Amino acid sequence: xxxxxxxxxxxxxxxxxxxxxxxxxxxxxxxxxxxxxxxxxxxxxxxxxxxxxxxxxxxxxxxxxxxxxxxxxxxxxxxxxxxxxxxxxxxxxxxxxxxxxxxxxxxxxxxxxxxxxxxxxxxxxxxxxxxxxxxxxxxxxxxxxxxxxxxxxxxxxxxxxxxxxxxxxxxxxxxxxxxxxxxxxxxxxxxxxxxxxxxxxxxxxxxxxxxxxxxxxxxxxxxxxxxxxxxxxxxxxxxxxxxxxxxxxxxx
Amino acid sequence: xxxxxxxxxxxxxxxxxxxxxxxxxxxxxxxxxxxxxxxxxxxxxxxxxxxxxxxxxxxxxxxxxxxxxxxxxxxxxxxxxxxxxxxxxxxxxxxxxxxxxxxxxxxxxxxxxxxxxxxxxxxxxxxxxxxxxxxxxxxxxxxxxxxxxxxxxxxxxxxxxxxxxxxxxxxxxxxxxxxxxxxxxxxxxxxxxxxxxxxxxxxxxxxxxxxxxxxxxxxxxxxxxxxxxxxxxxxxxxxxxxxxxxxxxxxxxxxxxxxxxxxxxxxxxxxxxxxxxxxxxxxxxxxxxxxxxxxxxxxxxxxxxxxxxxxxxxxxxxxxxxxxxxxxxxxxxx
Numbered sequence: 001x002x003x004x005x006x007x008x009x010x011x012x013x014x015x016x017x018x019x020x021x022x023x024x025x026x027x028x029x030x031x032x033x034x035x036x037x038x039x040x041x042x043x044x045x046x047x048x049x050x051x052x053x054x055x056x057x058x059x060x061x062x063x064x065x066x067x068x069x070x071x072x073x074x075x076x077x078x079x080x081x082x083x084x085x086x087x088x089x090x091x092x093x094x095x096x097x098x099x100x101x102x103x104x105x106x107x108x109x110x111x112x113x114x115x116x117x118x119x120x121x122x123x124x125x126x127x128x129x130x131x132x133x134x135x136x137x138x139x140x141x142x143x144x145x146x147x148x149x150x151x152x153x154x155x156x157x158x159x160x161x162x163x164x165x166x167x168x169x170x171x172x173x174x175x176x177x178x179x180x181x182x183x184x185x186x187x188x189x190x191x192x193x194x195x196x197x198x199x200x201x202x203x204x205x206x207x208x209x210x211x212x213x214x215x216x217x218x219x220x221x222x223x224x225x226x227x228x229x230x231x232x233x234x235x236x237x238x239x240x241x242x243x244x245x246x247x248x249x250x251x252x
Numbered sequence: 253x254x255x256x257x258x259x260x261x262x263x264x265x266x267x268x269x270x271x272x273x274x275x276x277x278x279x280x281x282x283x284x285x286x287x288x289x290x291x292x293x294x295x296x297x298x299x300x301x302x303x304x305x306x307x308x309x310x311x312x313x314x315x316x317x318x319x320x321x322x323x324x325x326x327x328x329x330x331x332x333x334x335x336x337x338x339x340x341x342x343x344x345x346x347x348x349x350x351x352x353x354x355x356x357x358x359x360x361x362x363x364x365x366x367x368x369x370x371x372x373x374x375x376x377x378x379x380x381x382x383x384x385x386x387x388x389x390x391x392x393x394x395x396x397x398x399x400x401x402x403x404x405x406x407x408x409x410x411x412x413x414x415x416x417x418x419x420x421x422x423x424x425x426x427x428x429x430x431x432x433x434x435x436x437x438x439x440x441x442x443x444x445x446x447x448x449x450x451x452x453x454x455x456x457x458x459x460x461x462x463x464x465x466x467x468x469x470x471x472x473x474x475x476x477x478x479x480x481x482x483x484x485x486x487x488x489x490x491x492x493x494x495x496x497x498x499x500x501x502x503x504x505x506x507x508x509x510x511x512x513x514x515x516x517x518x519x520x521x522x523x524x525x526x527x528x529x530x531x532x533x534x535x536x537x538x539x540x541x542x543x544x545x546x547x548x549x550x551x552x553x554x555x556x557x558x559x560x561x562x563x564x565x566x567x568x569x570x571x572x573x574x575x576x577x578x579x580x581x582x583x584x585x586x
Contacts, residue, residue, distance in 0.1 A: 049481075052485055054484055054485065074489045075487045077485070077487070078487030079487075081485070082485060082486075083481070083482075085481060085482070087479060088478065088479060089335060089478050089479045089482075090478065091335035091336065091477060092332075092335075092337065092477065092527065093532060094531070094532050098532075099478070102474060102475045102478060102482075102483075102486060103486055105472070105474075105475055105486050105487050106486065106487040153485075153486060
């Protein structure tokens with residue numbers, strides 16, 4: 001069997017005095033799309049931070065492409081994974097193209113950077129924005145530019161922290177489908193919308209924030225009883241056509 | 253921003269520095285024509301009037317260029333590093349340390365050289381205090397997923413600057429009456445004491461080294477402007493870059509203040525003018541900012557010693573008076 005793209009072994013994460021998760025072990029194979037689901041403050045972003053090598057876990061090891069994240073240099077990590085978070089900063093005006101071009105930093109001075117940046121922009125339906133000022137974009141547009149920036153980094157692993165929080169329902173489905181269609185990248189995403197998660201994920205990790213977790217193929221893990229326990233609300237599922245639709249029950 | 257246009261503008265700013273240098277050498281109580289100025293420069297041992305005049309004007313003009321460039325470099329780096337367009341070279345409190353030490357030296361009647369040395373020592377002491385008080389921001393790693401270290405560094409800097417301002421007021425109120433005038437002039441920013449050619453050339457060398465160090469990290473700074481976590485994931489060693497740039501900005505500010513006093517506004521406005529002209533790519537903003545600062549201070553100092561001749565005005569007052577209208581005009585054009 002091939003080595004997993006991301007291997008997490010016996011991971012423990014803590015925020016302040018709170019144990020978020022203990023003993024987490026998952027194997028993410030190349031090309032899989034994992035979605036992390038859990039209540040607010042359950043450590044989803046903390047987990048992504050640890051996977052990105054930006055946060056040191058309390059215990060356990062994380063490997064990307066077989067290499068322990070803690071032993072990688074900043075430059076080596078930049079070649080392995082890109083991260084989209086929802087806290088982009090634009091203190092000074094800059095063009096969208098220049099913003100996406102920051103992702104090509106790891107390549108040094110290269111002639112192809114501009115083309116790669118433009119290709120990433122058009123994959124996020126933002127080709128027409130290239131010369132606009134990032135500070136004049138809507139939040140949804142800015143978020144798609146942030147995703148395009150991560151794509152332009154051209155890494156085998158993509159980490160997404162609520163990548164569609166500012167998208168309208170049409171764009172949310174479109175963005176996730178676009179990312180799913182590009183299946184040579186391994187994706188770990190935090191999503192709040194369960195139905196979007198069901199549509200996008202091949203695998204799901206449920207994080208309770210109190211140490212308890214479950215991971216596995218989407219069909220096995222993303223079930224109404226598990227979600228009800230996770231969120232402490234009655235969550236039901238109905239079938240519309242071939243699609244399962246999760247909804248919050250009336251007596252929750 | 254068109255790259256060729258930006259490059260052309262940077263050459264234009266370099267030409268502005270050259271023009272203000274030439275004007276500073278030729279204009280004064282005795283006017284020199286270009287030929288006299290060139291022969292005076294080429295034959296400094298010549299005992300002619302022009303070489304005697306140039307011996308006075310050249311160090312002062314070069315010092316003005318170096319100090320303007322250093323302040324602009326520091327302001328430009330700090331505005332990007334702190335992600336705050338209101339930042340200036342004095343925001344980290346380094347100049348406060350330099351100013352306190354210099355004031356003390358003037359108050360006890362030290363000579364020019366000892367005063368410069370005291371200023372540099374004061375700046376380094378303030379830098380050490382900053383690193384000590386903001387060490388969690390400068391050496392920690394937890395900030396990547398949490399609060400930005402810039403704000404805690406900024407808070408420490410503002411507190412140090414406030415303390416230094418109080419100490420300066422105390423020094424002024426206790427100083428003997430005879431030394432008050434040089435102290436006040438120094439506080440306002442003054443280049444009339446810059447007569448030492450060695451100090452001027454060393455200052456240009458400091459500018460070259462600081463500029464080189466800043467330019468090395470300009471590409472990384474472009475990424476850090478957009479957030480530490482983002483820059484880290486894109487391959488920037490954010491802690492190292494931040495520490496290096498804080499040191500570069502501190503040395504630039506400390507040296508400039510020790511040499512010419514707290515000249516206001518150049519370090520704030522030059523980066524803004526540079527951004528208006530060439531945009532926010534630090535690889536272009538930094539050199540443009542240095543050149544604009546150098547030209548602005550050289551022109552300001554020329555005005556300071558000629559406008560009310562034979563009296564000399566403090567250049568710090570004039571830089572603000574030239575800079576503010578220029579800045580507001582650019583702001584309106586945007």
